[in-house]
Amino acid sequence: MAASTYREAVRSALREEMERDPDVILLGESITGYGGSYAVTRGLVEEFGSHRVMETPIAEAGIVGFAVGAAMGGLRPVAELMTVNFALLALDQIVNSAAKFHYMFGGQWSVPMVVRTVSGFGQLGATHSQSFEGWFASVPGLKVVMPATPADAKGLLLSAIRDPDPVIFIEHSLLYSTRGPMPDDPAALVPIGRARVARAGTDVTVVAYSRMLLQALQAAEALEREDGCQCEVIDLRTLRPVDYPTVAASVRRTHRVVLCGEDWRSGGFGAALLAELQDLCFDDLDAPIARVAMRDVPLPYARNLEQALLPSSEQVVETVRSLL
Template sequence: MTYRQALRDTLRSEMLRDENVFLIGEEIGIFEGSYKITAGLLAEFGEQRVRDTPISEEGFTGAAIGAAMLGLRPVVELMTINFSLLALDQIVNHAAKIHGMFGGQCRVPLVIRTPGGGGQQLGATHSQNIELYYAFVPGLKVVAPSNPADAKALLLAAIRDDDPVLFLENLALYNTRGEVPDHDEPAEIGRAAITRPGTDITVIGYSRMAAVGLQVAEELARTEGIDCEVIDLRSLRPLDRPTVVESVRRTHAAVVLEDDWLTYGIGAEIAATISDGAFDQLDAPVRRVAMAEVPLPYAKSLETAALPSADDAATAIRETLSAVGRLRREEAR
């Protein structure tokens, strides 16, 4: 099924399972959501559990936090992660801190679903990947599934978690397809997945770039005999550092792929993690592939040039292996 359908079906199954789960956000009811994730849910569950709101991210996110404190399990839909900036105080100063500030007396079982990413010609203020803002904050959990199966498993985990979870979706993934298991088994938040075992180099990504990394790895294995191990982080907070470090200790090289800006990005944290845990095993510096450090252009040709691509990832992998003499001459050609 599609990534989109996996999300929709999971929301429905969790609403059937637990009457405390409800949805809240702009245009999620009558309009069925900007991306049709909530299609049919208002008709099935009614307006008490699928709540359309005014255009006030700070207001309805704050209302959801209050509902969570009183025992409900709200799932907020923010139309894009860019609009989360309007609710930044509620997310960072309230949702993330209430449990700690009040000595564990109150939990905030809140999910905030929101898409991000470029490639859709939505302009600089609607195409950002600003997950770093939230992965930086203790008290929040941040997950970023790259495929339909993980979209289901991580959304199950997020809804059932007693802590606030930011659930990141990439617009480019909504129509991607994949096998999705019938059973409702939540993923473990904070556990990365090795989506392709390999021996030559470790390729690390999350969300769209985890899917790109896997695609590139399969193509390089088929055409050039390069054996990449691919890690899908899946969770940005907590971060599965041991899986990353153990892989790099085996392969002795790493390339990190990310859709955000290079400076201060998620890739910088991964590179630091590798330096801390596998420095003596590295045969070459960690390479990072990220988007151009510009507000994303609207013009399609410029937008495409600014975003990281499969070709960028393949080039970084080849150059890293070539630098340490592990790329065969015929592969280099």
């Protein structure tokens, strides 16, 4: 079985879709000569030309608006927004244009486009270290994907580009260099809207996505080793629509659930997930639904202060123990 880094998995999905479909174009800031802020698109402009790999002005709203129009004109644009923090400048185009047109104009056309963007941190300061997946996931009309593994990054991006609706595809800066196995079939799609049981267990369900999946899996190993506790770890993969059937089926077996995310606790994605799960699973629960989330503090620069805030595997361990 072949292995790949997360970065190379994203790049190969882009390259293969561009080879397969001449209507797929990429656009974003410094994605050509520079190769993208996280080097994901390196080499693609040489391969496909500047009419398909477009260097844009620093204009996030314009980039997304342009991509919406390109999609309406028959292309399959993949817009890169350097980080999810900069995506705030494009919120209007994402929420009021991309997400609305199919419904608001009575189904006359859809907007087949992908916004690729990046969550993460690493002493980047308060404006460059945020997680906003919950905001996007609250908007009907969007699909929101947040892969944790290289195989899912590739398979979900292939699905996202082929999907006729707008997809917000959030990568994670601290995952780009991670390596993982890739499927034997390089063209294998991972369906949007399907969670994956990343580790089977019987005692507690731990729901995670993106980088928190790795923290959750580490925590599950520690809990097995130190407490003999078997965690079932679910990788949500898609945040809209959420695969509630998979999560609920797990909670019906374990009767306990911990929700993990890196966004702020108040109003974060986990808060919405919790509310929905309480409706779905209340009778199955033996303990209140617990959360691991970012404290409601802007991310500081100093390394020790930042570390004090970041959700970690230790926090997952402690939270699981609090339920047992």
